[in-house]
Amino acid sequence: MTPAARDAAAITLLDRWLEGQPLEAALTNWARASRFAGSGDREAVRDLVFQAVRRRRSAAALGQGESGRALLLGLAREAGQDLSTWNGEGHAPAPLSEAERALLAAPLPDLPRGVALDCPDWLLPDVDAALGAQAEAVLRRMRDRAPVFLRVNTARTTLEAVAARLAGDGIETRPHPLAETALEVTANPRRLRNSAALAEGEIEMQDAASQAVALAFAAQAKALAASRVLDFCAGGGGKALALAAEGLAVSAHDIDPRRMSDLPARAERAGARIRVLGDVSAGGWEAILADAPCSGSGSWRRAPEAKWRFSAERLAELLRIQDQILDRCAALTAPGGILGYATCSMLRAENEERVAAFLKRHPGWQSLSDLRLSPLDGGDGFFLAVLRKQ
Numbered sequence: 001m002t003p004a005a006r007d008a009a010a011i012t013l014l015d016r017w018l019e020g021q022p023l024e025a026a027l028t029n030w031a032r033a034s035r036f037a038g039s040g041d042r043e044a045v046r047d048l049v050f051q052a053v054r055r056r057r058s059a060a061a062l063g064q065g066e067s068g069r070a071l072l073l074g075l076a077r078e079a080g081q082d083l084s085t086w087n088g089e090g091h092a093p094a095p096l097s098e099a100e101r102a103l104l105a106a107p108l109p110d111l112p113r114g115v116a117l118d119c120p121d122w123l124l125p126d127v128d129a130a131l132g133a134q135a136e137a138v139l140r141r142m143r144d145r146a147p148v149f150l151r152v153n154t155a156r157t158t159l160e161a162v163a164a165r166l167a168g169d170g171i172e173t174r175p176h177p178l179a180e181t182a183l184e185v186t187a188n189p190r191r192l193r194n195s196a197a198l199a200e201g202e203i204e205m206q207d208a209a210s211q212a213v214a215l216a217f218a219a220q221a222k223a224l225a226a227s228r229v230l231d232f233c234a235g236g237g238g239k240a241l242a243l244a245a246e247g248l249a250v251s252a253h254d255i256d257p258r259r260m261s262d263l264p265a266r267a268e269r270a271g272a273r274i275r276v277l278g279d280v281s282a283g284g285w286e287a288i289l290a291d292a293p294c295s296g297s298g299s300w301r302r303a304p305e306a307k308w309r310f311s312a313e314r315l316a317e318l319l320r321i322q323d324q325i326l327d328r329c330a331a332l333t334a335p336g337g338i339l340g341y342a343t344c345s346m347l348r349a350e351n352e353e354r355v356a357a358f359l360k361r362h363p364g365w366q367s368l369s370d371l372r373l374s375p376l377d378g379g380d381g382f383f384l385a386v387l388r389k390q
């Protein structure tokens, strides 16, 4: 596909998304119906579509419209591209109209803050309160794609050995200061899919901040000599696997057990022993991690659709669920045990305010530590509070 044909495909996909089709479904349907598109084309179209969704507000303002074509025009205007390839020939988009040509050549206007930063207005006060002077820089960082990170299974190998093995496949990496288990992929991330290191459990795809949270919690659980750790919201098991690699005996639970369906196979591949529990009515856990459902506002670079779907009603519902999970885990924790409360949210409402409300409801608990990471640290936005039952 020519670059202009890729633009035309992205325009079609963005239109479908704007009409209400989920992004992944639109991309999958298009890829199935477009046998002419090679893997490089599919990745390029995906990148373009995701970038337009990340920047939906500013792109719509600069392109002056809520259509796929206007969004790409807006992206091009901000980047100073001329779009002369849009000539209507072959599979290229129709040529620019006079008005579009004038728009593309016009100086960039001053946009309202929420538009320029691609943030819904109703979230700005919380983001400002949470991030203070860093709010703008963080939101700007969120307008671009996230790096690709690997977690090295240090129970089995070393960062150096994995990096050398991946380099043999042309995949370049470098260690990342956020977590001692993290490698950032700097070239050819798409080759990872076929890498033997992944198939053999030497690496997992996991954001570096997520790794840092797992390592910080593991260190406190080990300091307590906790013999058993419960991952109460295990989901796909990213954190459970990271905790197990630190030598902890991990049990995994999730309200939706189907989410854990791949966990036994992933654990086996990694050489980790993780017990998957259907029921956790028995308490007495010395260490529990509650990686709670949240807005995902720290990972909106990877899942940009969620940023525009999120609402005040959904936030209120999440806050209730987070409180319930914390209360349930408090009852399951042994006296003297610890409870880690984690989110991939940057909002105070889901983080510090939930912990403060918990401590008010549970006077017998104290806060041991807080960790707040933002995309300026390199990975996703994450939060971890470790609480102790007296």
Ligand SMILES: C[S@@+](CC[C@H](N)C(=O)[O-])C[C@H]1O[C@@H](n2cnc3c(N)ncnc32)[C@H](O)[C@@H]1O
Residues within 6 Å of the ligand: 232, 233, 234, 235, 236, 237, 238, 239, 240, 253, 254, 255, 256, 259, 291, 292, 293, 294, 321, 325
């Ligand atoms: C942020 S995800 C977990 C991600 C996972 N820990 C990881 O690192 O891959 C949150 C999980 O919490 C689960 N969940 C939601 N409500 C819950 C509840 N009341 N009790 C337990 N798990 C819950 C969801 O099904 C979801 O899998």
